Amino acid sequence: MPIVEIVSFTASPAALADVSLGDASLKYTKNAEGALSVVRGFQVEDKTRGYTVITWESLDHHKKMTERDDYPAFVESLKPTLASPLQIQHVQFDGDATAAFTAPVTEITIAKPKEGKTRADIEAVIEEIKKNSHLVKGAHPPLAWGKVQQEPEAYVLAIGWDSVEAHLTAVKVAPIDSLVAKLAEVADYDLKHVTLNQ
Incomplete structure (x- = not known):
């Protein structure tokens, strides 16, 4: 793979x-x-x-x-x-990450379990976000995610967007708003937006 x-x-x-x-x-x-x-x-x-x-x-x-x-x-x-x-x-992403890295803007989030939380807690929330990503206006699904080989406690989530503004709007709308709040409960995460070209 x-x-x-x-x-x-x-x-x-x-x-x-x-x-x-x-x-x-x-x-x-x-x-x-x-x-x-x-x-x-x-x-x-x-x-x-x-x-x-x-x-x-x-x-x-x-x-x-x-x-x-x-x-x-x-x-x-x-x-x-x-x-x-x-x-x-x-x-090693859970599937093809091409859509994330060829979109106008790529969101790259690194997430690690908060103290007292587990990788399973993070994975459950990520899967919920992934299941709903096709509903989000301005997104380029699917959300791709996987563990960082150099740091087994860390995950990378990648999804494409039409623009940074599209992402910032999406996280205020159900069901993504509550799922992002859930992720914040179980993970410390660092989110960046990147514009990538061939």
Whole structure:
């Protein structure tokens, strides 16, 4: 089953001034064996935060890329574009996440159980939200979710939207309003909006 790699970072001033500085690294990744799709963009809330989302045939395909002879040179080539270390998460979503990562705006939420709550508590609420996501105006369902391989207590939820405004409106309308409140009862979560392009 495909695995999605979500890479985030603070972009350097040079990369913010000229996003084409990242084109060579984007091409390298797109041409890697097993890379099904690669999109990149910036966070809406903090326009200095860059994102690259890679869908791999498997985690082994990602590992094979890191074992290539030219991989150290690839890593070195990233440095002029970065103002922070890379944050990398591998997520095996419960289904196809294409709709989330090809929408005009992608909501990426990282959720962890609150003290005294369990992963099962979070999963139950996420499933309820997913079941109702097709009813929401401006959404690009399905909601995709899965555990972060590097952090088993953490989940990533991804869903596409027409716009940030569409999302902010949706969470005020039943049944999503009560489900978001339920999620807040069982999870600490961090929500960001990202605009991604091929």
